[in-house]
Amino acid sequence: MQSTDEILSREVKPGMTRADLVKRAGALGLVASAGSLGPLTEAAFGRAQARRGGTFRLAVSGGSTDFIDGQHIVAKSDIARLMAGWEGLVYFDERYKIKPALAEEMRAEKSNQYLIRLREGVEFHNGKTLTIDDVIYSIRRTKNAKLKLFGNAGLGAIDLKRTRKLDARTARIFLSRPDVTLMEAFAQYFQGVVPVGYQPNAVGKGPLRFIGTGPFKVQSFTPGRESVHVRNENYWRTGQPYFDQVRIINFPDDAAKVNALLSNQIDAMTDVPFAQVPVLNRRGNVEVYISQTGAWTPLCMRVDVTPFKDVRVRRALRLLINRPQVVRQGLSGYGRIANDVYSPFDPAYAGDDFPQRRYDPEQARSLLRRAGQSNLSIELVTSPADTGMVEGATIFAQNAKAGGVNVRVRNVDGGTIYGDQYLKWPFSADYWGTRNYLQQVAAGVLKTAPFNETHWDAYPGYKKFESLYRQALATVNAGKRAQIIREMQRMEYNDGGLIIWGFKNLTDAYSTKIGGFRPDRGTLNLNKYGNGFRTIFFV
Amino acid sequence: MSILRGIPGFVLRRVLLGVVTLFFASLIIFAATQALPGDAAKAFLGRSATPESVAELQRQLGLDKSVFRQYWEWISGVFTGDLGMSLANRLPVAEVIGERLVYSLFLMLIAAVISVPLGVALGAISARRRDGVFDQVTSVVTLGLAALPEFVVGIALAVLFSTTVFTVLPSVIVTEPGVGPWNYPKELVLPVVTLVIAVVPYTARIMRASTVEILESDFVEMARLKGLSERRVLWRHAVPNALAPTFQVTALNLAYLAGGIVVVEAVFNYPGIGLLLVDAVRGRDVPVVQALALLIAGLYVVLNLLADLATILVSPRLRTSLS
DSSP states (O other): OOOHHHHHHHHOOTTOOHHHHHHHHHHTTOOOOGGGOOHHHHHHHHTTTOBOOOEEEEEEOOOTTOOOOTTOOSSHHHHHHHHHHOOOSEEEOTTSOEEESSEEEEEEEETTEEEEEEOTTOBOTTSOBOOHHHHHHHHHHHHOGGGOOTTTGGGTTEEEEEEEEEETTEEEEEESSOOTTHHHHHHSTTOOOOOTTOOOOSTTOSTTTTOOSSSEEEEEEETTTEEEEEEOTTOSSTTOOOOSEEEEEEOSOHHHHHHHHHTTSOSEESOOOGGGHHHHHTOTTEEEEEEEEEEBOOEEEOTTSTTTTSHHHHHHHHTSOOHHHIIIIISTTOEEEOOSOOOTTSTTOOTTTSOOOOOOHHHHHHHHHHTTOTTOEEEEEEOTTSTTHHHHHHHHHHHHHTTTOEEEEEEOOHHHHTSTTTTTOSEEEOOBOOOOHHHHHHHHTSTTOTTOOSOGGGSTTHHHHHHHHHHHHHOOOHHHHHHHHHHHHHHHHHHOSEEOOEEEEEEEEEETTEEOOOOOOSSSHHHHHHHHHTSOEEO | OHHHHHHHHHHHHHHHHHHHHHHHHHHHHHIIIIISSSOHHHHHHGGGOOHHHHHHHHHHHTTTSOHHHHHHHHHHHHHHTOOOBOTTTOOBHHHHHHHHHHHHHHHHHHHHHHHHHHHHHHHHHHHHTTTSHHHHHHHHHHHHHHHSOHHHHHHHHHIIIIISSOOOSOSSOOOOTTOOGGGOHHHHHHHHHHHHHHHHHHHHHHHHHHHHHHHTSHHHHHHHHTTOOHHHIIIIIIHHHHHHHHHHHHHHHHHHHHHHOHHHHHHHTOOSHHHHHHHHHHTTOHHHHHHHHHHHHHHHHHHHHHHHHHHHHHOHHHHHHHO
């Protein structure tokens, strides 16, 4: 049952006064007085410049490998489509804090025991009511290693056999080992809740393939071309979404996206090429949207092979990159320098507390001399798979000359760098999005990590590092956990195999006809695609 | 009657030759995409390859069978219309290519319909007024345009007519699946003009050269001596004879437009087979790459055949030598 406040908030139209609204309420048979409008209605007045309806057209990069899945992504186009149709139990808000979404309540009762209670009356796109069974099915699907879903590693600690259903909306889940990062894992956008039986295994096949609880339903999808999404009339958040329709259109070429925006054929685009940002800034009808993310493109040295086996070589190479220059030239200034430590939004991030590494060819030379590597010559494999990979490698190669190191940059395509030799290249570039520290360790640093880039397990202190990791996972107290994480970061800062020269910004753009975009720290474009296209609107 | 016997015979010979050409082309395409060392399945899976997924994909692609068997299955599929499934999205290849092909052929057709008469006319008039103002201006302009890459022309046109100077035309084409290209006349203007600018200089220059040559030949002299008007000499006697080399160049240009206009498609986001090919190569979508490569090879064969046929029809000497 909807409250009067909820119904009234939908009635607010641009240009309406409070007296008009009270009259309208009378016509609808609702009781309301101008002095005591509810909070939702007041909020709706605050946004009264927001217009309902219209078709929002977003240009994304993508190709014929695009797919739609509520729990999996590969390309950015897949993210945009997932955000329109699916939501998780919890989510990261604009300040990278965890907030409830489909869960009314979700908390750790003990370090290995969580309670999940769902919101009441949430419906899937096919009209089915959301129950806890759907959540359990969603977790089981993510945990199915065969499907290789993006969120698989994050839910590794859940022991589904011991799950206890308390009622149709509530369950208690148990972990096989303590894991304080579970909430973070659930807040990732790719942990969408899907209905029992959901299997979008192929285009045009698979039961329930487009069914989620999100603000927009899939109407049509042509891989490599576009998808059309229509408003979910039964969406649980009152007053949202605003658009009637969202079209997500593929553009293989970034310049074509910019042109389309300038000639008013689209309303927003992702990933403006850095060089085009000043051009767009000069245009009155276009707004450039810049997000400072925690995304990074490291150079990865394999700790288990010569010459990188020698910590003095690793330290020397970390001193041979002019970080401000890479940010200035490689990213056209759209980024900030880093200090060989990842996860800048983690509350325990210590990268700013350690002395900032600077370009120091003299010291590098002396380190290399002591390591017996005075005339070092190495190959660095990179690829244009992500912005910054080629740029960072190329500038590093120039910088390293002053330290007496000859770096041969080998630029290959994405299929080659991520082919047979991936994770085996002695020295290569790679790319990552924003994650908190322990999640990143699980994904790319541990011996068991799916993307074990530097083979950090060959490092003499690795046993200690891993035991600190286990300890941190079991430490519920945030302050104590931060101390442990700090210690781990110190080990990586001193002896690690990653050269992390900076964090990148995302540069997107939208037409001034669109309102509602807010600053966002996350790793997704355009304020998480206007938070799944539900918080943005035509003005 | 002898002419009729001669030309069908010629066409038959050329079609058979075309089939042989395509057979060799298919061998090369197959060898380059599937049979060469380096596993197509591993290349496609890239960062997400596991032994199981590689084995599964190898089975799907038939990589576990002998090379001859793989080729046979592919080529017999081509003849029965079963081009396999796209690896990228598990849709039938014919369905993936179908609409894109319509878009490409339509763009090609419109560009050809405009650029061939335009190029012929410009070339003929330039030849007629050799070294005059018209000829010199045309010569400089066509040379300049021929030197410009198509994407420069495309971007310049977009800046001029769509995004910056005048905002009268759409800069890209945003199509809906299932809607044919003829429903977007405004959006087609810039891509078509770009292609016309790409093709006309070559046609005009070759037409001018061959017309100049013809105008100096004995039979034109004869026509002039008969007292025919200069206009009649040019359009009735010189131009038909100068067309032969022009057809050849135009056919090559059109074939190039079919697959080689990737950059133009990228600039205007035009959903043709050029962009699809780039997309498929990037995604290691072997069945789509194979089908498109063979299709473009076939287009070359057909266009060359048509050009030769047209050449014969406008060249009395060739016509009679056939019979």
